[in-house]
Amino acid sequence: MAHGLATSVTLSLPAWLIEELPDLPDALATPEEQMALVHRLADRNWREGGGGPFAAIVVDAVTGELVSVGVNVVLGTGISAGHAEVMALALAQTRLGTWDLGEERELALVVNWRPCVQCYGATLWSGVRRLVVAGEGPELERLTRFDEGPVVADWAEQFEARGIAVTSDVLREEALAVYRAYGESSATVYNARGTGPIEAHP
Amino acid sequence: MAHGLATSVTLSLPAWLIEELPDLPDALATPEEQMALVHRLADRNWREGGGGPFAAIVVDAVTGELVSVGVNVVLGTGISAGHAEVMALALAQTRLGTWDLGEERELALVVNWRPCVQCYGATLWSGVRRLVVAGEGPELERLTRFDEGPVVADWAEQFEARGIAVTSDVLREEALAVYRAYGESSATVYNARGTGPIEAHP
Numbered sequence: 167m168a169h170g171l172a173t174s175v176t177l178s179l180p181a182w183l184i185e186e187l188p189d190l191p192d193a194l195a196t197p198e199e200q201m202a203l204v205h206r207l208a209d210r211n212w213r214e215g216g217g218g219p220f221a222a223i224v225v226d227a228v229t230g231e232l233v234s235v236g237v238n239v240v241l242g243t244g245i246s247a248g249h250a251e252v253m254a255l256a257l258a259q260t261r262l263g264t265w266d267l268g269e270e271r272e273l274a275l276v277v278n279w280r281p282c283v284q285c286y287g288a289t290l291w292s293g294v295r296r297l298v299v300a301g302e303g304p305e306l307e308r309l310t311r312f313d314e315g316p317v318v319a320d321w322a323e324q325f326e327a328r329g330i331a332v333t334s335d336v337l338r339e340e341a342l343a344v345y346r347a348y349g350e351s352s353a354t355v356y357n358a359r360g361t362g363p364i365e366a367h368p
Numbered sequence: 369m370a371h372g373l374a375t376s377v378t379l380s381l382p383a384w385l386i387e388e389l390p391d392l393p394d395a396l397a398t399p400e401e402q403m404a405l406v407h408r409l410a411d412r413n414w415r416e417g418g419g420g421p422f423a424a425i426v427v428d429a430v431t432g433e434l435v436s437v438g439v440n441v442v443l444g445t446g447i448s449a450g451h452a453e454v455m456a457l458a459l460a461q462t463r464l465g466t467w468d469l470g471e472e473r474e475l476a477l478v479v480n481w482r483p484c485v486q487c488y489g490a491t492l493w494s495g496v497r498r499l500v501v502a503g504e505g506p507e508l509e510r511l512t513r514f515d516e517g518p519v520v521a522d523w524a525e526q527f528e529a530r531g532i533a534v535t536s537d538v539l540r541e542e543a544l545a546v547y548r549a550y551g552e553s554s555a556t557v558y559n560a561r562g563t564g565p566i567e568a569h570p
Binding site: 169170171172173174175176177179184187188190192202232233234235240241243244245246247252253257258260261263264265266272282283284285286287288290291292293295312313315316317318320321325328 | 371372373374375376377378379380381387389390394399426434435436437442445446447448449453454455457458459460462463465466467468469484485486487489492493494495508515518519520522523528530567
């Protein structure tokens, strides 16, 4: 007889962010305003120690309504899937009561870099209609030493083929500034399986 | 001021599986015994209506100890990330209290097909040392009409480069039998963003 098997997992936002939620605006009109919030939360997140320098939000692309807010919670929760994108998407689905975020509205996921391979898939299956990223390319891995995993070269086309529009380079330099500050700090970069430069993404 | 933003997400196993947990063996000695349990749970899962025909377990590769059990809970929870692999990995991390499942033991994820792109990444970041799959290839998508997403061609080598050993073709025909039964049923295959044969993976 198997004893002690877990039956549920709970992923919570960190206390500092829950405290801040009532002060966030109901809506953020432009992608730049949306990304500025993402960058601010990403920067605070690693400084608070709960996870890596990553944040994501789900917004209504038409009205700018803020639907959910997520940050990377891997260190705080001990759950490796707790990346910012998974948190923002799951919190939006919790709030709206559906696994399909594109069912009724033009919802967008706004995140501070091209998602890692796990969150690439999580975005695909979430039903969102848009993905807005601050940038893409090797700078994230170089500055932070996080492994993003192998993503197909035509990743943006694969999104578009599934009805998900991709916008890149929204406040790109500001994203790099967050990663640079993180990389120059003494913050934990989680160890990898295996050796060499490959390290587990938080 | 933003009101009504969700602050946590809970992913629970379905009631029928929670009820069955005390009757599961403490350990499953061989990959075949482990996969037989996965197939049985996957087949029951879609018939119970909580998600697709997918199950996964985390076991100690040395002792066979059963560490966690997961099934696809997308329909039951409304959370699109709730695939069997994410559930099994997160439940193991919950039980063991660490995001790194390879830290102290040779833990393996056992699942009834090559993971979709989201769960490919979730496996990479979980710290497990081994992945055991019933099979790989287009049969899953053809029989069930689920989209698995774009995964790199050298996916197994990418796992190995990160210290995760891959074993395939464990009770492969039995996996196909589950997918065939599912595909021939009237069970829900979730609609896609976009058109054509691409459909969201549960």
